[in-house]
Amino acid sequence: MISLPAPKPEILARRDTILADLARLLPEDAVIGEPLRLRPYETDGLAAYRQIPLAVVLPRTTEEVAAVLRYCNANGIRVVPRGAGTSLSGGALPLADAVVIGLMRMNVIREINYEDRYAIVGAGVTNIGITNAVADDGFFYAPDPSSQLACMIGGNVMMNSGGAHCLKYGVTANNLLGLTFVTIEGEVIEIGGRHLDSAGYDWLGLITGSEGQLGMVTEVTVRILRGPEGARAMLAAFSSVEVAGAAVDAIIGSGIIPVALEFMDRPCIHACEAFAHAGYPLDAEAMLIIEVEGSIAEQDMLLDRIRGICARFEPTSMKVAESADQSAAIWKGRKGAFGAVGRISPDYLCMDGTIPTGELPHVLKRISEMSVQYGLQVANVFHAGDGNLHPLIMFDANDADSFRRAEAFGADILTLCVEVGGCLTGEHGVGVEKRDLMTKQFTGAELSLQRAVKSAFDPEWLLNTAKVFPLEDNPKIAA
Amino acid sequence: MSTFSPDTEEALAGEVARAHAAREPLAIEGHGTKRAMLRPVQAAHTLSTRNLTGITLYRPTELMIRARAGxxxxxxEAALAENGQQLIAEPPDLRALFGTEEPATLGGVVSTNLSGPRRIMWGAMRDHVLGIRAVAGDGEIFRSGGRVLKNVTGLDLCKLLSGAHGTLGVLTEVALKVLPAGEATGTLSIRVKDVASGAAALSAALGSPYGVSGAALLLEADGITALARIEDFAESVTYRLGRLREELAAHGEARLVEDPRPLWRSIRDAEPLGAAPEDAVWRISVAPSQAAQVVASLQGAFAAKLMLDWGGGLIWIAGPATTQAHGAVMQAAAAAGGSFTLFRAPAALATGVPVLPEEPLPLAAIARRVKAVLDPAGVLNPGRMRA
Incomplete structure (x- = not known):
């Protein structure tokens, strides 16, 4: 288990005063203090960790967020920003002495501009909500994390979320123009705007992916893109992980950048097929889902080329979708992968390392050895184009030893990712989950530098305390 | 005035540590191609990365290249071209604009975050920086990011240093995402009656499903031309140009440009701007729909030479190096809600005016604290971005 800092006793003691003060700063219905109503906020997508916060506030405006931050800063109260609470790394896990600032009521789309191709949306608008608002006009917001039905753009900005289509369209950081940023002092700062590449330091880039360490975001200007004429998927299955990896290399090497290139290993294929009945080949060791975009003729041309490339690697089977419905069928299993694994195991940890794609066979071999060593099953999905690996470690949360082994297994996988030239997290963020592994990727001096940059924004370390940075060497936090 | 050009990162770090200890500012550069950009640096010594050279890792199938900053x-580009790949952001070659001879270095284009026409579709230089090694102002070597395409581990100091003009650290090595170069390039040109209709045509092109990867507006003596580029497999380029021509019919008759690559190279390098040696050069970034208003306001204020890229959102300006002209640029950018850069100007102008928009006070305070973290003694490129 990852340790959390001891709550500040003086804050806990002043709980009633703090709630009364917050109630004066905000509309009555925006402050939650009753234990039962705090319960829904005790955890996020990393459900193994739970903590009831001191209070939850649900502001509707930037000014209300600023007022709460100003108050918390003046009173030394810790703050945990929260979007939809879908973080898989515990990014929104509360602390006992912290006020959770939930963004879900800031859910208004303020402006959509097709001429300049942007939308200005409240931080609590869901990821899919942006695309839904512009889809009738043929546009979309590109980053598409698996949680896109629920997750909010404010959380996406804070975690720099990716998705299955970021090989072509980039991650959140590549699709932003501006932010309304609120500092811990309650200062409201407009970063960027409706234009590209503001001169000066790239605050937009630094804040994106900062996991709530630097300040809060209340409004976001995103780029919206015109969608392609169409898209279609194909499936190719292979007799070994190595061969499937070589096929991926050959596709990329041919100059084609598929809009998505997903890899599943045998346990994952089986879990997904049992769940979704997508017609996946159960005899294969590895399977690729490859999606291309364009007109029907362009899709045909690209899929022909890809089929030709895959054919050189003696696939055990290939299936090219002939229609949008068949494409959806191919994607159905993949999109349900987490749910599918959830069905065959009481609980699972979804890991999120990135590796150089050429290391895939080696890494999967090591993971299967670890699986035996820890006595836990694992299924692997992999964004093969960009090297982002999601091993799903199956365990039983009611069995403390099983959970302990699962966490150790996960840590070993991520350490391996770093060793082969990759990183701890490709899109889920460090959060609380990977905090103590940061020393595997960074030297003490590098972590000190990052901590000092955080301190430049948040000198008292009130913002999302105990996430991202190991607690050691931190005078502001007593473990 | 002396120049240090260390052969190793360690030696470079040693020079920075010495400068830090002695509180002696350093001008940081690669080949010095853009030495005249923004404000002149006040430093007795120059530290160049020109001897930190060479590609250290190139994995075409992993879409990644890593090289030392110099x-x-x-x-x-040559190494990438051998594998049919390219630098995605198409960084400009500004030797002609700055009157310098040696080509830009990797560290230089990342430190200035300069991107060419492809920026409109595929992102800026900073979007493709996967990882850096750098030396902080106290001589400490640090890394951020890595060599993989997706990485959200820790604070993204890669982005903080990209575009920081060497004031927050000296880049010593950079890993970039790269992509396959389009097999073919096609371009449509449309004569338009004014900047507003040109920006509208480009907006229609960029709002089409055909993947327009360049959208520029040339203002020439005999008229205004809107240009839209498509880069893809040859069959796709042919098909998409045809569809795009139909889609743009309401904006004018689109002609096919023969051999468009040199044209886009010249746009990338701001050649059509026609800046005279004595001119000051500015860049304004705005939402494209604001372009016409910005252009009108500049033309009303001084004899502005102009060229537009990024669908009209990037406005290159050349004109007299006067505070009056600079004031007009600042005002036009502010009125349009955009950003400006005094890109190139004689020291007399560049030292007397803000060359970038001022930051709001709370952000300026954060900036000072971040600068103090990464360059405690203020020895890296003092005066480059702000007085």
Whole structure:
């Protein structure tokens, strides 16, 4: 288990005063203090960790967020920003002495501009909500994390979320123009705007992916893109992980950048097929889902080329979708992968390392050895184009030893990712989950530098305390 | 005035540590191609990365290249071209604009975050920086990011240093995402009656499903031309140009440009701007729909030479190096809600005016604290971005 800092006793003691003060700063219905109503906020997508916060506030405006931050800063109260609470790394896990600032009521789309191709949306608008608002006009917001039905753009900005289509369209950081940023002092700062590449330091880039360490975001200007004429998927299955990896290399090497290139290993294929009945080949060791975009003729041309490339690697089977419905069928299993694994195991940890794609066979071999060593099953999905690996470690949360082994297994996988030239997290963020592994990727001096940059924004370390940075060497936090 | 050009990162770090201890500012550069950009640096010594050269890792199938900061851009482009790949952001070659001879280095284009026409579709230089090694102002070597395409581990100091003009650290090595170069390039040109209709045509092109990867507006003596580029497999380029021509019919008759690559290279390098040696050069970034208003306000204020890229959102300006002209640029950018850069100007102008928009006070305070973290003694490129 990852340790959390001891709550500040003086804050806990002043709980009633703090709630009364917050109630004066905000509309009555925006402050939650009753234990039962705090319960829904005790955890996020990393459900193994739970903590009831001191209070939850649900502001509707930037000014209300600023007022709460100003108050918390003046009173030394810790703050945990929260979007939809879908973080898989515990990014929104509360602390006992912290006020959770939930963004879900800031859910208004303020402006959509097709001429300049942007939308200005409240931080609590869901990821899919942006695309839904512009889809009738043929546009979309590109980053598409698996949680896109629920997750909010404010959380996406804070975690720099990716998705299955970021090989072509980039991650959140590549699709932003501006932010309304609120500092811990309650200062409201407009970063960027409706234009590209503001001169000066790239605050937009630094804040994106900062996991709530630097300040809060209340409004976001995103780029919206015109969608392609169409898209279609194909499936190719292979007799070994190595061969499937070589096929991926050959596709990329041919100059084609598929809009998505997903890899599943045998346990994952089986879990997904049992769940979704997508017609996946159960005899294969590895399977690729490859999606291309364009007109029907362009899709045909690209899929022909890809089929030709895959054919050189003696696939055990290939299936090219002939229609949008068949494409959806191919994607159905993949999109349900987490749910599918959830069905065959009481609980699972979804890991999120990135590796150089050429290391895939080696890494999967090591993971299967670890699986035996820890006595836990694992299924692997992999964004093969960009090297982002999601091993799903199956365990039983009611069995403390099983959970302990699962966490150790996960840590070993991520350490391996770093060793082969990759990183701890490709899109889920460090959060609380990977905090103590940061020393595997960074030297003490590098972590000190990052901590000092955080301190430049948040000198008292009130913002999302105990996430991202190991607690050691931190005078502001007593473990 | 002396120049240090260390052969190793360690030696470079040693020079920075010495400068830090002695509180002696350093001008940081690669080949010095853009030495005249923004404000002149007040430093007795120059520290160059020109001897930190060479591609250290190139994995075409992993879409990644890594090189030392002093590696000339043409060397990187040549290595990529051998594998049918390219630098995604199409960084400009500004030797003609700055009157310098040596080609830009990798560290230079990342430190200035300069991107060419492809920026509109595929992102800026900073979007493709996967990882850096750098030396902080106290001589400490640090890394951020890595060599993989997706990485959200820790604070993204790669982005903080990209575009920081060497004031927050000296880049010593950079890993970039790269992509396959389009097999073919096609371009449509449309004569338009004014900047507003040109920006509208480009907006229609960029709002089409055909993947327009360049959208520029040339203002020439005999009229205004809107240009839209498509880069893809040959069959796709042919098909998409045809569809795009139909889609743009309401904006004018689209002609096919023969051999468009040199044209886009010249746009990338701001050649059509026609800046005279004595001119000051500015860049304004705005939402494209604001372009016409910005252009009108500039033309009303001084004899502005103009060229537009990024669908009209990037406005290159050349004109007299006067505070009056600079004031007009600042005002036009502010009125349009955009950003400006005094890109190139004689020291007399560049030292007397803000060359970038001022930051709001709370952000300026954060900036000072971040600068103090990464360059405690203020020895890296003092005066480059702000007085």
């Amino acid at each position: 590696t000339p851009i043409p060397e990187i």
